[in-house]
Amino acid sequence: MKVVVAHNRYREAIPSGENVIVDTEIAQLTAAGIEVLPFQRASDSIGELPLAQKALLPLSPIFGRAAQRDLADLLRRERPDLLHLHNPYPLLSPSVVRTAHAHGVPVVQTVHNYRQVCSSGLYFRDGHNCHDCRGKVVGWPAVVHKCYRGSAAQSALMATTLAVHRPTWKSVDRYIALTGRIADHLRNYGIPDDRIVIKPNGLPDPGDPEPLGDGFLYAARLSPEKGLALLLDAWRRHPDGALGQLRIAGDGELRPLAEQAAAERADVTYLGALDQAGMVAARRAASVIVAVPTWDDVLPTVILEAMAAGRPVLGTDVGGIPYLVGIGETVTPAGWAVGPDPEKLATALPIARADAAAVAPAARDRYLRAFHPDVVTRRLIDIYADLTGNSHPASR
Incomplete structure (x- = not known):
């Protein structure tokens, strides 16, 4: 089985559990005999982009045109069985889902946060939980409260991205919810149960524990x-x-x-x-x-x-x-x-x-x-096999 793993890496200066999980999952899949084709972009690279690309950067969350060209080349060349998406923002864009589908490749996404609805992805602002954008066509409360990177302009762009890509997210073939709480979030968003599976993350076994310290x-x-x-x-x-x-x-x-x-x-x-x-x-x-x-x-x-x-x-x-x-x-x-x-x-x-x-x-x-990897990796491969063996994928 050949799988493209797509992920926009968070900045390395800020610890990211999601980066760790993606790297770990790639290693676990490879060890299990899956051919993994990483398709990653890094937010750290933004400062090194040419001026012309920097000028278009505000549109990346919506379109990610450079990423779509590169992904299309990869899909034509490698003909993978599926694409597994983690974080698409800001350089990949949810458009990778459409690009994969245009090439007949089904898409799995692991949902690490609440960004189908919430511009910050947290359902949290100003020190309290917040669901003000839930159920809205466009999340204008996020713009008012500058929920994305503390900027009204960037929040407006993210809110627009989420509105534009609502049909894109509805077309994902299979969602991996890390917990039941995420599964509930997806159901509230309108994703049917038959496209949601619950599978937690896992980590490599560090070996037998050492004696406890103190504190x-x-x-x-x-x-x-x-x-x-x-x-x-x-x-x-x-x-x-x-x-x-x-x-x-x-x-x-x-x-x-x-x-x-x-x-x-x-x-x-x-x-x-x-x-x-x-x-x-x-x-x-x-x-x-x-x-x-x-x-x-x-x-x-x-x-x-x-x-x-x-x-x-x-x-x-x-x-x-x-x-x-x-x-x-x-x-x-x-x-x-x-x-x-x-x-x-x-x-x-x-x-x-x-x-x-x-x-x-x-x-x-x-x-x-x-x-443990023996548990979660087997579960993930079963999810892949169920999707690629299904002759009636989710409607697009």
Whole structure:
């Protein structure tokens, strides 16, 4: 089987779980005998584009004409069985779906966020969840609130892109929803059940877990929706040193918040942005991984990495986190999920620290049963086979 994997890579300076997942999935598919043809563009390349292409860049999310020419050449030359799309913005454009269909190639898309409807992809703005654009032909609330990159002009372009490509998204042959919450989002958008399958992401097995360290690790993009302010509010409700060490890894607009906390308290350390080796070391030093977004985070990669390493997770009960840690799905979940409230989180912190060693085996077991490559890659190949073996693909 020959598969084109299409993805617009997020900027490398900002940690992207989606980039990690795409790279991992390509490696897993290749190891399983699938011939993968990567078709990727990188947002980091925008600064290197010729002036003529930069002038046309605002239209890329709608048309992506250069990408369509290159993709058409690839499809004619390689004649793949299907195209698997991840993120199309800004350089690929949803038009890759139309280009693939024009060449008789069915399309699978993994839905990592809510951008069929929401210009930011988060259903989150100004510190709260937001669904103002749901059900609207054009998402003008996104323009009013400058939801895309803080710009009214760019938000207008993204809202227009979403409106123009509504028929494009309705034509995708099979959607992969990472969780039931994403499946509900797609149904609300008008996608029928027979075109939605639920399959989570997976990560390579790092091997048998090392003994737990001590304290907590928070590793995320330092932006408002990731919950750093919530965590620090909860942490400050305990005396300095009462919970061991809180290590904060990542970078972003809330970096001053992390630096201030580290300056004020001896039990807070700001590690900055870490490479892969640095993250492995930081996880090894911790006993609990903290993932406390306040938006409906779909499937945080940091939680998968934690469970694979045998580290329990303290998370908020939003988005896909309860599913990830196995709340209600296993006898012993891989951690704890509490409401995104500082008092509730403050109460959970000492419980998580005290019970970490008892819960750690369940975290590793949850990974092996639900997110190991042997499980998720087989599921993905089955999805491909079902689609390419179907003589009645979705209407286009």
